Amino acid sequence: xxxxxxxxxxxxTSAAGVAVLGMYVPGFGGKEANAAGSLHTPNVxxxxxxxxxxxxxxxxxEMGQGVHTSLPALIAEELNVDITKVKVATAAADPAYVNxxxxxxxxxxxxxxxxAWEKLRIGGAQVRTMLxxxxxxxxxxxxxxxxxxxxxxSGGGKSATYGELASAAASIPVPKEVKxxxxxxxxxxxxxxxxxxTPAKVNGTxxxxxxxxxxxxxxxxxxMSPVIGGQPKSFDDSAVRGLPGIIGVxxxxxxxxxxxxxxxxxxxxRKALKVEWDLGPGANLNTxxxxxxxxxxxxxxxxxxxxxxxxNANDALQSAAKVLKAEYYTQHMAHQPLxxxxxxxxxxxxxxxxxxxxxxxxxxxxxxxxAIGLKPENVTVRTTYLGGGFGRRIVTDFVVQxxxxxxxxxxxxxxxxxxxxxxxxxxxxxxxxNRMEGGLDASGKPVAIKHQISSQSITQVLFGLPKNTLDPFxxxxxxxxxxxxxxxHDLIIHxxxxxxxxxxxxxxxxxxxxxxxxxxxLAHAAGKDPVKYRMELLSKEPRFANVLKIAxxxxxWGKKLPAGRALGVALMEGYGTYMAQIAEVxxxxxxxxxxxxxxxxxxxxxxxxxxxxxxLESGIVYGLSHALYSDITLTNGRxxxxxxxxxxxxxxxxxxxxDIVLVDSNEKPGGTGEPSTSLIAPAVANAVFTxxxxxxxxxxxxxxxxxx
Numbered sequence: 001x002x003x004x005x006x007x008x009x010x011x012x013t014s015a016a017g018v019a020v021l022g023m024y025v026p027g028f029g030g031k032e033a034n035a036a037g038s039l040h041t042p043n044v045x046x047x048x049x050x051x052x053x054x055x056x057x058x059x060x061x062e063m064g065q066g067v068h069t070s071l072p073a074l075i076a077e078e079l080n081v082d083i084t085k086v087k088v089a090t091a092a093a094d095p096a097y098v099n100x101x102x103x104x105x106x107x108x109x110x111x112x113x114x115x116a117w118e119k120l121r122i123g124g125a126q127v128r129t130m131l132x133x134x135x136x137x138x139x140x141x142x143x144x145x146x147x148x149x150x151x152x153x154s155g156g157g158k159s160a161t162y163g164e165l166a167s168a169a170a171s172i173p174v175p176k177e178v179k180x181x182x183x184x185x186x187x188x189x190x191x192x193x194x195x196x197x198t199p200a201k202v203n204g205t206x207x208x209x210x211x212x213x214x215x216x217x218x219x220x221x222x223x224m225s226p227v228i229g230g231q232p233k234s235f236d237d238s239a240v241r242g243l244p245g246i247i248g249v250x251x252x253x254x255x256x257x258x259x260x261x262x263x264x265x266x267x268x269x270r271k272a273l274k275v276e277w278d279l280g281p282g283a284n285l286n287t288x289x290x291x292x293x294x295x296x297x298x299x300x301x302x303x304x305x306x307x308x309x310x311x312n313a314n315d316a317l318q319s320a321a322k323v324l325k326a327e328y329y330t331q332h333m334a335h336q337p338l339x340x341x342x343x344x345x346x347x348x349x350x351x352x353x354x355x356x357x358x359x360x361x362x363x364x365x366x367x368x369x370x371a372i373g374l375k376p377e378n379v380t381v382r383t384t385y386l387g388g389g390f391g392r393r394i395v396t397d398f399v400v401q402x403x404x405x406x407x408x409x410x411x412x413x414x415x416x417x418x419x420x421x422x423x424x425x426x427x428x429x430x431x432x433x434n435r436m437e438g439g440l441d442a443s444g445k446p447v448a449i450k451h452q453i454s455s456q457s458i459t460q461v462l463f464g465l466p467k468n469t470l471d472p473f474x475x476x477x478x479x480x481x482x483x484x485x486x487x488x489h490d491l492i493i494h495x496x497x498x499x500x501x502x503x504x505x506x507x508x509x510x511x512x513x514x515x516x517x518x519x520x521x522l523a524h525a526a527g528k529d530p531v532k533y534r535m536e537l538l539s540k541e542p543r544f545a546n547v548l549k550i551a552x553x554x555x556x557w558g559k560k561l562p563a564g565r566a567l568g569v570a571l572m573e574g575y576g577t578y579m580a581q582i583a584e585v586x587x588x589x590x591x592x593x594x595x596x597x598x599x600x601x602x603x604x605x606x607x608x609x610x611x612x613x614x615x616l617e618s619g620i621v622y623g624l625s626h627a628l629y630s631d632i633t634l635t636n637g638r639x640x641x642x643x644x645x646x647x648x649x650x651x652x653x654x655x656x657x658x659d660i661v662l663v664d665s666n667e668k669p670g671g672t673g674e675p676s677t678s679l680i681a682p683a684v685a686n687a688v689f690t691x692x693x694x695x696x697x698x699x700x701x702x703x704x705x706x707x708x
Contacts, residue, residue, distance in 0.1 A: 005683060021701035040166035042130050043094040043174055044668040046075055047122035052151050052163035054079065055087040059097035059209070060116070061107040061188050061217050061359050062197065062620075063337075063386035063393070065673045066611035069195045071116055073182075073607050077188045078124030078181060080149045081162075084196065090383040093361040107359045108391055108502065110575035110671020113607055117669050125178040127169070134168040135160055168706035180454035183605070183666070192610030197385070207373040209342045210416065217344065218247055218411045221266040222401055223273055224255035225668070226427050227637035228499060231255050232559075239272035249273065254397070255319075256486065257405045258527045263416050282497060289331070290496040290634070294433050294454050296493035299688065302468065303452070304491040307474045311486030316448035320439025326518055326527055329698035331511035332632035333429035334647060335503055339387020340422045345402035346412040347372060352379045352403055354678035359393040367396045368403040390622070391502035395462065395550065423647060426641040427501025429631050430456035432515030444526025446537070449518075453511065457493050458500050467696040468493060477508040477572050477678065480515040481544045482537035497558035498634070504622060508574045508678040518528040520689065527572065530569055541601050543578040543667075544571060549579035550600035550661050562587070565595065568687025570679040575671030577603040579697060581620075583683035585689050590705055594656040595682055601660065604667035612672045618659050619676030624656075625649040631700050647700075 035053040040048050047055040056075050062068040068088040091097040093105060095375040100119070101111040108167045128148050137151040138145040138160070146155035151162050166310065183190070202204035234255050250257050256275055259265035259331045282355040317323055343356035343363075345368070352374055361381045369376040379686040384395060391531035417425070432455040439448040457471040465471055470491065478489055531552045538545040548571055557567060571580040584596040597620055606612050629648030633640045641647040686698040694708040 007098070013447075031706070033289055036114070042127040042166070042170050043123050045120060046079070046127045048127070048162050048166035050163045050166070052082055053087060053150070054162065056097075056120075057088055057091045057097075058088050059091050059099065059105065060112045061357070061383050061386055061389070061393075062088075062355070063107065063389035065112065065343075065358065065615060066608065067107075067112045067191065068197050068606040069534045070113060070611055071120060072196065073188045073193065073328030074116055074120035075124035075127075076097055077186060078121050078249040079128050079162075081151050083188050083193060085151070086196075088196065090396060091361070092383075093158065093365040093381050098686040099703070105271060105362045106394060106543045107239065107389070108394055110673045110675070111668045112673055113261045114576060117605075117674055121180050122178060125180050126174055129175050129178050130172045130205075131162055131165050131171040134165040138165070138168065143354040143563075158232050170256040174280050179519075189530050191608070193608055195611065200598060205206035206385050206657050207299055208339055208387050209344070210387065212344045212355050212384060212414065213343060214346065214412050216412050218259050218261055218409065218413055219263040220259045220402070220405045220413050220415045221224045221259045221263065221270055222252070222255045222293045222415065222421070224271045224421065225277055225279065227277070227279040227282045228359070228425060228639075230254070230277050231308070233276045233278045235272040235276070240269045241276070243269050243272065250405055252401060252404040254407070255401075256414070257408075258402065259405055259409045259411065259413060263414070267418065268595045270639070273438050279637060285497050285634050285637045287332075287633040287635075290431060291433075292594065293496060294494050297454050298452065299616050301489045303494050304468065304470050304493070306470070306478050306489035306491050309488045310484075311448070313448040313450050313488040316486040317450070320447055321442045322440040322525060323437065324440070324521055325435075325437045325519075326697060328434040328510070328514040328517060330432040330434075330496070330513060331699050332425055332431055333503055333626055333630060334426045334632050334641070335501070336422065336647065336649070337386070337388025337390055337392055340419055341392070342415060343396035343399045343402040344412065344414045345399075345406040347403060347406040348618050350374055350378055352406070353382070354379065354399060354403070355370060355382045356385065356386055356398070356399070356402075357389070357393055358390050358399065358640065359386070359391070360396065363394065363396050371400045392426065392506040393431070397503050399426075409582070419463065419644070420642050423641050423643060426632075427462075427499050429506075430458065430500040430571065432497060432507070432510035434510060436514055436518040438518060439520050440522065440526055444528055444597055446482070446484050446522055449484050450488045450490075451478060451514065452492065453507075454492040454494055455507070455510070456496055456500050458502055458506070459493035460495075461500050463645045472506050473502065476506055476573055477511045477515065479574065480519065480536065480540045481571075482519065483540055484537070485524075503676040504619070505574065508572065508628075509623065509681065512570065512572045512678040513576075513681045513685070513699070516679070517659050517685050517695075520568070520682070520686040521695065529558070534569070534571070539651040544573070547578050547580040547600040547602050547663065550584050550663065551598050554600065554653070554659060554661055555582040555584065555596075555598035557582065564691070565686045566691035568685065568690060568698040570682040572675065572679050572687065574675035574678060575674045576668065577601060577672055579679060581676070581679040581683045583687045585684055585687040585691060587688060592684065592688060592705065593654075594624060594659045596659065597680065599658065599660045600663060601669070601672070601676075602663035603670040603672050605669050606662065606664050609662055612662060613660055616660055616676040620658060621650055621655055623677035623680040624684070627684055627699050627701050629700050631703065635679065667700050
């Protein structure tokens, strides 16, 4: 690959007209600022008030992944302050808060810790150094004679709080080089500290977008095209205008919004609204035809090399003792965060304020500005807690709706989607067809593997990536870690006609499903144990071999299991994290029961092992729902699924026991929010084969097992 994901997004956000604002500190306006006294800003990350309150301005949105605990831990460690005394506010759109790994102010890609690991520690150390220097200047003593601990600088019988020194410290030039703590000195980083946001979420004071209230707030429900991409041609609101609480009915892009004095009144009024739709080309879409198009795409689309070929796979296959071929299918998938899409917009003159849940502050700002004809710098963004994101809140369609309806009505408007709105108007994970071909020598060792991916480019749909250009988000985990002399990896980009978006783990899921299922097929064809077979091919990959050995030993691989149960294995590197999973399953009457999942995870240095465990567990539950049950299908352009009754997710009683081993490591931090999502499907599929002899090559498995 010649272009990184960061470069893609940096270029595409500029092309989309996304601009950024000057510095704005959320959570410190009006009464709060007065209560705290003057606020001092030694750098863009750390703010210290006269009353000694330390605040981290987080460049990452909190959507349940724990960044409002793990990120303050990094500055608290270097500032030598009690982490429980650190407040957190989410940054507004500003170039200072761009995610360095993605090139835009985006929370996603399991980048939070990886991006923050050095820069927040440096930020904390800079402020500590400046506070000490401010005290040294004040007292006329060498800085080396002073220490900064527990929010106080002291030495030589004198002391001052950080708050008392903050004003002077803020005027000192920011040091270019600072000494960071050695890991042996850590007192916060690496400890399983309870999450800072738990009390507020338990007592109800945490503000999610759905909770936001502002003076004069009204509510909107949007009747959207039954076919994604359709537009309203005309509408009849005569039956709506006389209903109680109705403020107005407005045509917007993609639908008709009803504004009322309560959400329920706006939502109910949609039943009385009559809309004539231009359904567009999407009206002809159906799932079978989309799969047919994906299968046939290789005949008309030139393949792109994922990486240069290694050896000559075609020649090696010609001379192989045994050749295996398999196709793996990964279905369209909805994000379905617990909190449906919502946003508050307040448009007044040439200004707009957005309040709500977003993973993409710059995008919310830029696209809202473009929709209502404002300069991006005149749009401010205040991010609340997100009731789940999974990549859905990178897209800004619901944000734009709020801005359009606030401008049209002249009121502060909260747009709120129903669960059904959310299900039928998502930006879905794309279908993917992974064609695998492998050759074995007489001893069963793989001598060649060919892997062809046929799928849709999300970056092309969302950010205008030029056609037939390698999209790095399509080929994550496409190259397996095994030592095979001859390999070929090709990408076929095919647009199925439906809009698609980044969903947790993005293409890791489909590519890992194919690689790890096929590796199991090769092992069985060779008559060898799947774990031993993999281990023999990992002599050059010590981190992979280590997690595989740990997981196999912990799961009791090779030992006798309860009657009817079987084990399946999968491993993958994603986001800098190396992981092996072993699933213990049984199959009764065509129903798959996952009893236990054993995980070995090497994610490098951990800021908070407790949150790492939470994320791994969360990813497994999320991925297992998709592997077993969840599915998005289309008929005549319309999404068939409505709610969780027909978009099945894992029940609490179906959640397996999870035995997680976190590997001690001095490597740089890896991401943990997404990788566990991807391994569970192949681990379960491989276990089902061992239990039943039936090979599952398509998801969801509950559907595939019936036809196997």
